[in-house]
Amino acid sequence: MKQITYDAVIASPIGKLGLRTQDEYITELAWLPANRKLIAPTSSFTQLICNSLTLYFESTTRLPCFPLQPQGTPFQRKVWLAMQKIPAGQVQSYGQLAARLKTGSRAIGMACRTNPIILLIPCHRVVSVKGIGGYMGKASRTNIKQWLLQHEGVHDY
DNA sequence: GATACAGGCTTGT
DNA sequence: ACAAGCCTGTATC
Numbered sequence: 001m002k003q004i005t006y007d008a009v010i011a012s013p014i015g016k017l018g019l020r021t022q023d024e025y026i027t028e029l030a031w032l033p034a035n036r037k038l039i040a041p042t043s044s045f046t047q048l049i050c051n052s053l054t055l056y057f058e059s060t061t062r063l064p065c066f067p068l069q070p071q072g073t074p075f076q077r078k079v080w081l082a083m084q085k086i087p088a089g090q091v092q093s094y095g096q097l098a099a100r101l102k103t104g105s106r107a108i109g110m111a112c113r114t115n116p117i118i119l120l121i122p123c124h125r126v127v128s129v130k131g132i133g134g135y136m137g138k139a140s141r142t143n144i145k146q147w148l149l150q151h152e153g154v155h156d157y
Numbered sequence: 158g159a160t161a162c163a164g165g166c167t168t169g170t
Numbered sequence: 171a172c173a174a175g176c177c178t179g180t181a182t183c
Contacts, residue, residue, distance in 0.1 A: 073167085075167065076167090076168095093177090093178095094177055095178060095179095098165095098178095103165090103166060104164090104165045104166035104177080104178095105165085105176095105178060106167075106174095106175060106176090107166040107167045108166090108167095108176085109167095109176040110167055110168060113176060114168085126176075127176085128177065129179095130177095130178090136176075137175080142176085
């Protein structure tokens with residue numbers, strides 16, 4: 001089995017986060033199980049990102065925009081791009097997003113689910129019209145979504 | 158209200 | 171081609 005190595009793994013209130021970069025781009029920021037070993041960032045670029053993430057978690061600072069380079073289908077990239085335009089502290093429903101992109105709400109869900117860069121592509125700001133919706137394919141992870149939303153000032157979920 | 162069903166769109170077998 | 175997924179709107183108890 002293939003072991004994925006990250007450029008950095010940091011601890012956060014919602015679990016461990018694995019960061020992978022390529023040149024000066026972020027290619028992945030994934031939620032990891034708690035038994036992952038921490039990896040300190042080595043380059044100044046990854047260090048900067050980790051600092052921002054830590055700051056984001058420990059204060060009300062919102063995340064700055066980093067250059068992203070997510071791998072995915074053209075459709076997924078389109079959705080991810082649209083999601084990045086949702087301002088912090090606000091949420092948008094799958095349906096609204098779907099209407100804007102002229103697609104279906106469930107298709108939006110698929111794109112969210114395969115989001116390789118959590119937080120920076122704010123899939124947690126996309127909610128169902130009635131309820132919070134799911135998160136990363138598992139209902140048990142919606143608490144992460146809730147935490148993030150609450151952290152950004154959304155208390156309706 | 159609370160279920161049930163069907164519709165619409167993309168992705169992985 | 172088929173089934174399934176972070177959904178939604180309408181119909182029917």
